[in-house]
Amino acid sequence: MHIHDAVFLEDLCPKFRFRQWRKSIHRFTGKSCIYCGKPSESIDHVLPRSQGGLSTTENCVPACLSCNGDKSDENALYWYRKQKFYDPRRAMAIRAWLEGDLRLAIRLLQWANPNAKVKQNYEKDESEYKAA
Ligand SMILES: [Zn+2]
Numbered sequence: 001m002h003i004h005d006a007v008f009l010e011d012l013c014p015k016f017r018f019r020q021w022r023k024s025i026h027r028f029t030g031k032s033c034i035y036c037g038k039p040s041e042s043i044d045h046v047l048p049r050s051q052g053g054l055s056t057t058e059n060c061v062p063a064c065l066s067c068n069g070d071k072s073d074e075n076a077l078y079w080y081r082k083q084k085f086y087d088p089r090r091a092m093a094i095r096a097w098l099e100g101d102l103r104l105a106i107r108l109l110q111w112a113n114p115n116a117k118v119k120q121n122y123e124k125d126e127s128e129y130k131a132a
Pocket residue numbers: 033034035036037038063064065066067068
């Protein structure tokens with residue numbers, strides 16, 4: 001009975017799930033753009049939706065509006081290499097993210113930008129995971 005209700009509720013609230021998912025993506029990087037490190041204001045589809053890219057965690061990275069708009073429909077890694085703020089550690093992080101290895105991606109991002117906020121958020125997620 002309860003399980004049935006839960007499934008029903010999930011189906012009824014796809015918007016809520018979508019919002020939670022977006023939030024969790026931003027939290028991985030401490031709300032910073034995966035490309036340049038500025039505050040992330042949007043979710044970028046690495047493989048654009050116009051090219052069949054899916055809204056999955058592996059294909060969606062936190063990005064600032066500037067990077068998201070500038071990249072447009074270009075290949076993310078190719079586009080990123082041409083940027084002034086290009087950092088090979090971030091490029092590796094993006095690659096790891098696309099492969100679904102978020103743990104490695106986050107470690108590489110920390111290395112690229114030793115920002116306490118990112119670290120704290122990640123550790124918080126870790127402890128939540130252990131407690132669950
Ligand atoms: Zn950016």
